[in-house]
Amino acid sequence: CNLMPQDSGIYTCIATNDHGTTSTSATVKVQGVPAAPNRPIAQERSCTSVILRWLPPSSTGNCTISGYTVEYREEGSQIWQQSVASTLDTYLVIEDLSPGCPYQFRVSASNPWGISLPSEPSEFVRLPEYDAAADGATISWKENFDSAYTELNEIGRGRFSIVKKCIHKATRKDVAVKFVSKKMKKKEQAAHEAALLQHLQHPQYITLHDTYESPTSYILILELMDDGRLLDYLMNHDELMEEKVAFYIRDIMEALQYLHNCRVAHLDIKPENLLIDLRIPVPRVKLIDLEDAVQISGHFHIHHLLGNPEFAAPEVIQGIPVSLGTDIWSIGVLTYVMLSGVSPFLDESKEETCINVCRVDFSFPHEYFCGVSNAARDFINVILQEDFRRRPTAATCLQHPWLQPHNGSYSKIPLDTSRLACFIERRKHQNDVRPIPNVKSYIVNRVNQGT
Template identity: 30%
Template structure:
């Protein structure tokens, strides 16, 4: 891909203030508070994404807290193939720029919108990656608090992760085949080439050993009931949210719904998990058992991420050879 840099040179610009030089290639995303660009590091001979946050758009104190929270929390976490890594942050009075892993400009949410529901074996592959990322965060005392489809970004070559080198601190950084950035979804048989990375740690909190978090944080359809009760809660809120992600991948809709945010919260607190036969008729009993143990209203009985990884549905192949009935 080196030859493409020469063609883009007239539009490229370096990231001022960085300890490295990053050449901006193109804009690949835009959000409420800024833009995301694909950029290139000549020193590493690698491509990254640069999230540029415009501080003038952050009028809410909560948004400002999330701005500083992400790079701080990410500093606690060693590299993991399914967690987006912040390689560098560059702060200025006007903006904050985060150099992060380059992913496709699509999320797991986009895949569900495109496909409606995913076959059970593919759901298992994604859940192995997600639960591995969650277990990694929890092992270092970090609770994410906003796991949802939109925060699970896709990468090509997700099953062929390689560690491409070591930085000055001795930590390796992970790269994927990003040659397909911007292309449409591939044919069905190529879907297994996708991997996912957990991102957006703006709502995350470091709990340490045995610590508790407080505050209503997260997204209504994915938030765990103990978050809404106004008391302290632990890392298992992420397991609940990951279970909701699994449910949506299999069903195409959330397990707890309502006509308003208040109604959604009421449904979450009731925790009445249903498996409509018209949707789940072709889903294995093992998958539904794992969902019950992850989306469990009693947090003391809910599985940990490590326990979920050892569940028979994960360990024994997750409905391999089965197909979700349309």
């Protein structure tokens, strides 16, 4: 019989004969798959997120709803992508969307008997473009930093700043405080970094708590990360395996994908800007230092090379406009370093290193890569393309076989970390502040000479 939930109720059976009548009753509850939820309403929350709300289905199938599945698609696409497999709430904040793109959403309901048909899709909602310059104007700079915080010790130094561990006097909470030199940076530049940190709502970027200004510095109050750098953490392993390197490269690439979805290029990806967060069950990489980050939009941006060019892409060295692919190149170099312990383009001088980068002059020496899989080498080769237009996006990189968990292609030979230890020690003593003089003309002359 084709019963429906609305057929539920009290059913009475009556028996009659010549001697009389008797009856008995039973309550029948017909259960089934729920109806589709009502059409969801999507509301812009930021340039990369929306908040979605919906009402429960008119019929739950006489069962408790066990969860809702939310899907989305971009305008022009016929493919619905799952945002969350199951949530009990009738609202959801959907993150990691692309600024400027129109999105549509739909919801399905589940109970023990199955999943409903999808709801009617929401109206399209177009997210605003991200404008870092406009955001910078909204930063409020407080005074009297010394009355609110006590300085404890120096954590590190950047090209234009000093980072110190401080304690908030009222809450006794430890924080990292970045003092940006007014002699080296303009106010709008410091505000740009602060606005970007304020905008990035992602667990792999540090949180900006507050901003201050002193006579000598612009001051950024930041989340304290005191578990150290990623490479130092890896060096403390008894055995470093290729699979572990792939895990953290994937982690970094996911952080980069979020940034690139905002149309922002980091432009300073190097080991010193990769911290490890050990406060959670599965350690996670935090990508720090957004001093050089820029929004990649219609205008061209030329990024000036400062200090060691080991992780710089050819377009940075040649003084031509950068792109999101500039960051991808740096990930390729980082992968090479983590697997071998040596820098692929490093030479006796910075100028010679620049030549090697521009010629993409690297190889996989057997002594360094004898225990590294072909899949890992292919990943590096795919990324280290001279023309940034030929480099894969972060999303495409994440689909590469080498970054797929438990793919079975990883080498089972422990990596030799002695060279990586030397690499880390050398990087501690280098100066990344001074620009390389006349590097562009030097490169042009050498490349034209073919030497």
